[in-house]
Amino acid sequence: MFRKALLAATVLLAAPALTDTPESLMRGYAEQARTTSASYAGPSPAAGRRLFHQQPRDWSCATCHTDQPTATGRHAITGKAIGPLSPVANPERLRDAAKVEKWFKRNCSDTLGRPCTPAEKADLIAFLLGAREGA
Amino acid sequence: MRTRSGIRRIDRIVWSLATVFLAHAAVAAVPPAQAAKPTAYAEECGACHTAYPTRLLRPADWAVVLASLDRHFGVDASLDSTTRAAVATQLGVDPAVSSAATAKAAPRITQQGWFREEHDEVSAQQFRSPAVRSAANCNACHAGADRDQFDEHSVRIPR
Numbered sequence: 471m472f473r474k475a476l477l478a479a480t481v482l483l484a485a486p487a488l489t490d491t492p493e494s495l496m497r498g499y500a501e502q503a504r505t506t507s508a509s510y511a512g513p514s515p516a517a518g519r520r521l522f523h524q525q526p527r528d529w530s531c532a533t534c535h536t537d538q539p540t541a542t543g544r545h546a547i548t549g550k551a552i553g554p555l556s557p558v559a560n561p562e563r564l565r566d567a568a569k570v571e572k573w574f575k576r577n578c579s580d581t582l583g584r585p586c587t588p589a590e591k592a593d594l595i596a597f598l599l600g601a602r603e604g605a
Numbered sequence: 606m607r608t609r610s611g612i613r614r615i616d617r618i619v620w621s622l623a624t625v626f627l628a629h630a631a632v633a634a635v636p637p638a639q640a641a642k643p644t645a646y647a648e649e650c651g652a653c654h655t656a657y658p659t660r661l662l663r664p665a666d667w668a669v670v671l672a673s674l675d676r677h678f679g680v681d682a683s684l685d686s687t688t689r690a691a692v693a694t695q696l697g698v699d700p701a702v703s704s705a706a707t708a709k710a711a712p713r714i715t716q717q718g719w720f721r722e723e724h725d726e727v728s729a730q731q732f733r734s735p736a737v738r739s740a741a742n743c744n745a746c747h748a749g750a751d752r753d754q755f756d757e758h759s760v761r762i763p764r
Contacts, residue, residue, distance in 0.1 A: 547679060547744060548654040548740030576681040 490563035496595040502588035510589060518597025521590055529581050531594075539601045553593045556601040564595060645691035649684060651751060652719040656741040657714055658753040659696055666712040671703035673711055717739040727762065736763035 496513055504510045522531045522539070534552060535543040540559035543552040554560040564570055574594075578586040586594070647656045659667070671693055675683040684692065689699035714720060724732075724740070732740040743750035746762050 545653050547739060548744040549736075550654050572685075575684065579681045 489565050490570075492565045492595055492599055495522070495564055495567060495570055496592050496599070497589045499592035499595065503592060504555075506588075513589075513592040513596035515593070515596040515600040517590075518593035518595070521594060522597060524582065527581070527583055531577065531581055533581075539598050556598045558599070558601050571592065610701055624656075634737055644695060645688060646695040649688060649692055653680070653682065655750045657743070658750075659713045659760055660753075661713060668693075668698045668702045668710045670711045671696070671698060672707040673703055678711065680754070713741070734764065735752040 500510070500513050511515050522535075523537075525533075525605065526528055529546055533546050535555045536559065539556040542554055545552060553562070555563060557563045557565075574586055574591055578590075642652070646659065647713055648655050660669070670677070671689060674689070675681055686704060689703055693700045693703035720740075727746075731737065737745040742756075747755050748761070749755070749759050
């Protein structure tokens, strides 16, 4: 009986991941960062927060996603509501690697005028994961 | 110390772990919007604004929009080629045309003659009010815009 139960548990645990998680995406970007810099220290929520508010041109990330990533944002041009970006407040966020890449590509380009590095993407996710509702 | 009851206890733990995992997997396997999966057009072209009813522009105009998504009305709305082809098909555009470079300015629904006529009673100020922000934000006044519902009963200009 015990063996059978153990086997069942092993099979279940070995099943392929059903979806990406914010944590798995963050680890993926951190691994990419490590391959280019041996001294990479790992994701930093504080660096993510700074980047989120950086405004070298017309916009910062906060322009559309608000100062509080747990709050509902609004598109700067179209006015369309944008659900909270932080997975703490919106469990649908950061669940699909391709979708997250698509938006990093577009939004880093529109906001910073350049692509974000893998280290910056890991920092941003760390910041979004640490965001506290109402804080 | 492998007593019978000890083994049973481990047994119970393993099974309850398995059950928790199964329950979790079952939840994770059902995406929130499983009932009606949005089409490529609704998903990709409804992210930043109303998913404009596709009848409001001609395929030739949609083709120009799709060919310049990386410089789309001031933002980067670029798509990978597979997704763009899926959207093109839905808009009645040849996927090959949708990826051909174009020098033409992308057309606006809000600058078509019929749009101006239907909205001649709406002032520029109302279109630019903080609650609306842009004439292209159809949803601000037409709650059913994503479902192609614009009849006068459902119009409400927010103030």
